Amino acid sequence: MITANARATFSPEGPFKLTTIERRDLEPHDVLIEIKYAGICHSDIHSARGEWGPVQYPLVPGHEIAGIVSEVGSAVAKYAVGDRVGVGCMVDSCRECDSCHRGEEQYCLHGMTGTYGAIDRYGQYTQGGYSTHIVVTEDFVVRIPDGMELDAAAPLLCAGITTYSPLRHWGAGPGKKVAIVGFGGLGHMGVKLAHALGAEVTVLSQSLKKKEDGLRLGADHYFATSDPETFKELAGSFDLIINTVSAKIDISAYLSLLALDGTLVNVGAPPEPLSVDVFSLIGHRRSFAGSMIGGIRETQEMLDFCAEHHIAPEIEVIAASQIDAAWERVLASDVRYRFVIDISTMENE
Numbered sequence: 001m002i003t004a005n006a007r008a009t010f011s012p013e014g015p016f017k018l019t020t021i022e023r024r025d026l027e028p029h030d031v032l033i034e035i036k037y038a039g040i041c042h043s044d045i046h047s048a049r050g051e052w053g054p055v056q057y058p059l060v061p062g063h064e065i066a067g068i069v070s071e072v073g074s075a076v077a078k079y080a081v082g083d084r085v086g087v088g089c090m091v092d093s094c095r096e097c098d099s100c101h102r103g104e105e106q107y108c109l110h111g112m113t114g115t116y117g118a119i120d121r122y123g124q125y126t127q128g129g130y131s132t133h134i135v136v137t138e139d140f141v142v143r144i145p146d147g148m149e150l151d152a153a154a155p156l157l158c159a160g161i162t163t164y165s166p167l168r169h170w171g172a173g174p175g176k177k178v179a180i181v182g183f184g185g186l187g188h189m190g191v192k193l194a195h196a197l198g199a200e201v202t203v204l205s206q207s208l209k210k211k212e213d214g215l216r217l218g219a220d221h222y223f224a225t226s227d228p229e230t231f232k233e234l235a236g237s238f239d240l241i242i243n244t245v246s247a248k249i250d251i252s253a254y255l256s257l258l259a260l261d262g263t264l265v266n267v268g269a270p271p272e273p274l275s276v277d278v279f280s281l282i283g284h285r286r287s288f289a290g291s292m293i294g295g296i297r298e299t300q301e302m303l304d305f306c307a308e309h310h311i312a313p314e315i316e317v318i319a320a321s322q323i324d325a326a327w328e329r330v331l332a333s334d335v336r337y338r339f340v341i342d343i344s345t346m347e348n349e
């Protein structure tokens, strides 16, 4: 067993405490990664606070992991010691079902293995990236392109792929009007990626407080959803809307902003059900869809796309002792635009 230092929460209320966790000894296809940075995703908060269902504590969240390979198993072919790599929301899947064969391991018919809070094929409870080391099978590790900083790479492993995948799947590109609802961690990546793909991008945020940032990061338009005029002015105008909001919103109001044949893709994952007025769908042959992260192949494609287009998230690097405070700021929509933990501070007070 390999012992790693980690920050864990021991109850839904927290706080985070320094602890140690065990990582399995390397199987032939495993790599040991020395984690350098871990992003803070709103999903960490939903999960650790038990909003999505019961959780076993202590829990070490973190599924936006960037680090360096420090050891490889005897049969590892893809990575070598010293390689700069990333791990996202999943660390394994069955690899035999139709979804896995299609490279959409996130939709594994037997359930993918989450990076934390899941039971893996060895019967162990998985623990995430708020830690110094992780052992992952090479097939669920991606390569961080040369020239991309590790701290900025981390949020791409969830916020990046979760917005890239639906933008690609629903054809965001030149001539398409795309709206991003919620300008937080996922939302700001959605704006950058949709802009790079050539779409006309609109941000729908609760207020105009972050408008300057939105326009600077690639949005063509920025509207406040607190203003009822927004819904009148934009009615029927978008081909694609990506909803990244972490809370329950009036989804029918947003569906009314879609053009004929438009699609609203929900990636935000509030614990409460959203209710849909079917008339907001049937009137213009609209679709309401969902999307979850992206497969390993597509995650690598997204990283390479970001490197090629010089896309990086806007990050605020924090010490491990600041996780609780950072979570409170995420909950207050006061994040610009992703917190990233510097894992070298793991043992500091």
Ligand code: NAP
Pocket: 040, 041, 042, 043, 044, 046, 158, 159, 162, 181, 182, 183, 184, 185, 186, 187, 204, 205, 206, 207, 244, 245, 246, 247, 248, 249, 266, 267, 268, 269, 270, 291, 292, 293, 330, 331, 333, 334, 335, 337
């Ligand atoms: P985040 O940084 O907190 O961003 C969420 C944004 O939603 C906020 O910045 C805020 O934007 C808006 N918002 C928050 N509360 C709101 C409310 N009550 N009403 C209206 N808007 C509100 O969170 P994130 O890390 O981007 O994650 C967003 C959601 O996506 C979470 O639910 C997370 O679990 C989920 N997620 C899903 C996947 C997937 O695979 N589908 C992957 C990752 C995350 P404004 O300030 O601009 O209004």
Ligand code: ZN
Pocket: 041, 042, 043, 044, 063, 089, 158, 159
């Ligand atoms: Zn996430």
Ligand code: ZN
Pocket: 093, 094, 095, 096, 097, 098, 099, 100, 107, 108, 109, 110, 111
């Ligand atoms: Zn599968």
